[in-house]
Amino acid sequence: QKEVEQNSGPLSVPEGAIASLNCTYSDRGSQSFFWYRQYSGKSPELIMSIYSNGDKEDGRFTAQLNKASQYVSLLIRDSQPSDSATYLCAVKGGGGSNYKLTFGKGTLLTVNP
Amino acid sequence: EAGVVQSPRYKIIEKKQPVAFWCNPISGHNTLYWYLQNLGQGPELLIRYENEEAVDDSQLPKDRFSAERLKGVDSTLKIQPAELGDSAVYLCASSYHSGADTQYFGPGTRLTVL
Numbered sequence: 001q002k003e004v005e006q007n008s009g010p011l012s013v014p015e016g017a018i019a020s021l022n023c024t025y026s027d028r029g030s031q032s033f034f035w036y037r038q039y040s041g042k043s044p045e046l047i048m049s050i051y052s053n054g055d056k057e058d059g060r061f062t063a064q065l066n067k068a069s070q071y072v073s074l075l076i077r078d079s080q081p082s083d084s085a086t087y088l089c090a091v092k093g094g095g096g097s098n099y100k101l102t103f104g105k106g107t108l109l110t111v112n113p
Numbered sequence: 114e115a116g117v118v119q120s121p122r123y124k125i126i127e128k129k130q131p132v133a134f135w136c137n138p139i140s141g142h143n144t145l146y147w148y149l150q151n152l153g154q155g156p157e158l159l160i161r162y163e164n165e166e167a168v169d170d171s172q173l174p175k176d177r178f179s180a181e182r183l184k185g186v187d188s189t190l191k192i193q194p195a196e197l198g199d200s201a202v203y204l205c206a207s208s209y210h211s212g213a214d215t216q217y218f219g220p221g222t223r224l225t226v227l
Contacts, residue, residue: 007155032214041216042158043204088155092214099211100169103155 002027004091006104014112019076021107023089026070031093033065033072038086048071048074079111115139117219119205125225131193133139134222138186138207145182146216147190148204156204156218162188192224200226 003026017098021035032051036044050056050063050072062075070092076083085105092099118137126132138145143164149158159178161169164185173180177196182188192199202223206216 004155016137034214043221045218046215090155099161100158101216103157105154 001076001103002030002100003087006087006089007008008105008107010110012015012112013079015079015081017079017111019079019083019089019109019111021074021076021109022088023072023104024070025089025091025102026074027034027091028067028070029093030070030091031098032091032094033063034090034101035036035061035063036088037072037101038083038088044088047100076109078093079109080109081111081113084109084111115205117205117217119203119219119222121222122220123223126195127227129194131191131225132194132224133192134190134203134205134224136188136190136205136219138188138205139217142207142209142217143210144208145186145188146191146206146208147180148206148218150202150203150204150221157204159190161211163207168211187207195224195226196227200224 006025035048038044038046048063050065056063060077064073070088088106089104090101092101120135145162147159150156160173161183182191202221204221205219208216
C-alpha cells in the first residue's frame, strides 16, 4: 500500500516569510511528484511537478526532491495571504500502477498579514 | 477552454436513498477519474476511465457504488443505497491520457447523508 505522509499543520507564517512544506512517501518506485493547492471549499489545483532529484523553481515556488530519502518539499518564498490554503503532496508511479495518483492528507498553510 | 463540469454541487439525502453525480470532462480528454475526498483528507481514487473502459476500479465499493462513461465523454457515479459514511466530496478529474501528469479537477459535489 503506497503511503504519502504530510504534517497536517496548521503551519502559520507571517507575510513575506518562507513557508516550507514537507512530504515523505513509502514506495521507492515512485516516479513523479506533485504539489496541489486547495483553497477551502474548492478543488485541487496543480502548482508544481518534479521528476528528478534536486530543485525545480517556478516563480515564488521551489519544489525539492530527494529520492534516496523518499522526501519531497515545497518552498514558498515571500508568502502572501493569498497563499493560505491546503497543500496536497501527490505521488505517481511504482507499486504496480504507473497511472495512479496517491495523495497525502495535506498541510494547511496560513499566511498572516 | 471550459473546465471540468460537475453537477449537482451540493446534495443532501437521507440514508438508504440513491444518489447520482454527473461529470463532463474537458473536451478532448480521454481519461476521466472519480475521487472521494473526506474532510481533512486527500482525494482517493475510486475509478479511472480510458475512454469508455473502466481500467482501474479496484477502490470502488461495488456493492453500492457504480459508474458509467457512455460514449467516452460524460460520466455518472451512482450510490445505492447511500450510507451515513458516504458523506464526502466527490471530485471528477480529467486528463489527456493516463500518462499525462496534469489532472484537472472539477468543483466537486458535496454529499451529505442524513
